Amino acid sequence: MQIKFLDLPAEYNILKPQIDSLISEIVSSGEFIGGKHLQAFEKNFSQFSQTKGCVGVGNGTDALEIAIKALALPEKSEIIVPSNTFFASVESILNAGHRAVLVDCDKDYLIDRQALENAITPNTAAIMPVHLYGRACDMTMVMAMAQKYSLKVIEDCSQAHGAKTLYKNELKSVGSIGDMGCFSFYPGKNLGAYGDGGAIVSNDNRLLEVAREIANHGIRNNTKYAHARIGRNSRLDSMQAGILNIKLARLYEVNASRQACAKMYGEALGGLENIILPKAGDLPANNVWHLYVVRLAKIWRGKRKMLVEYLAKNGVACGVHYPQDLGSLEAILQHPDCRVASNQNAKNFASEILSLPIGEHISREEVAYIAEKLHAFAGELAR
Structure with missing residues (x-):
């Protein structure tokens, strides 16, 4: 018996006719960037994640970095992140121009409450809890800490598509509790694209607008050549958005x-x-x-x-x-x-x-x- 750690996803054969049809349609239309497939996915994924909006981006690392930049934190401020996570969590903090403070995990591999509080200094501006291995963090604890010390919260949801946690007596999706939530759609994820992809979700429309501008060369209101800020090129393309939309239903x-x-x-x-x-x-x-x-x-x-x-x-x-x-x-x-x-x-x-x-x-x-x-x-x- 041969059992691979990451085998061919079962939906590859189940959804193949739909995905083949989608690819053919996009190739015929030439609508490779933006358009109806991206809009549909962003709408559906924001509903799935119980948030007001979603911005599709190039990958999960970009999602984290853009979210941090959208928060406009003080220059070189500290962001606390667990030591037990993938390198991209810290990489995004550093590339956004901030300082990463690494803290320990608890016996369940998630950010430790005491380690988190012990690491907070006057220079701390945000917490990046990581919903690791598919398990949701204790967001009641994280948000209580954020409110106590007036900190922003960027949820790293790259490994937890669809995970939920109890917050204020409601079952809430990861990504919907902090200021912003970030997802990766790397092919091996529970919701994986056929290439790289990522998304930012939030209940703050202003933050979503800023994130969209940053991800699209600083363009405001999707008006070509209306560059309102220095941004970057990090867009979820139509092909990946369409594929993700099909897979999201399952x-x-x-x-x-x-x-x-x-x-x-x-x-x-x-x-x-x-x-x-x-x-x-x-x-x-x-x-x-x-x-x-x-x-x-x-x-x-x-x-x-x-x-x-x-x-x-x-x-x-x-x-x-x-x-x-x-x-x-x-x-x-x-x-x-x-x-x-x-x-x-x-x-x-x-x-x-x-x-x-x-x-x-x-x-x-x-x-x-x-x-x-x-x-x-x-x-x-x-x-």
């Missing part, structure tokens, strides 16, 4: 499949004392399981390479997200605008975590097979 179904897969893993691996399984969250919608990340404990610590090789030999490809926490990276440690406030959990977890295959393409039989191989590995170690 996103709840895709997420439900991932949640079912995660539940199967929990049942199949619950008896393995050397693996710490991820938590679903307090509510079913808290986690849309972009990744299924386990942590190796006890006698399995230090044996990740051996386990990965063992699984690969048996047809199971795994990933590590991420092999090094950002607070330990040379590029971060040497950058004058980076400060590592705390990262001990993130540093420890980096050597222990392992991402098992998950997605709508993973069947019950495949989960059972993977679990069987993990139990077999445990047996071999115990000899």
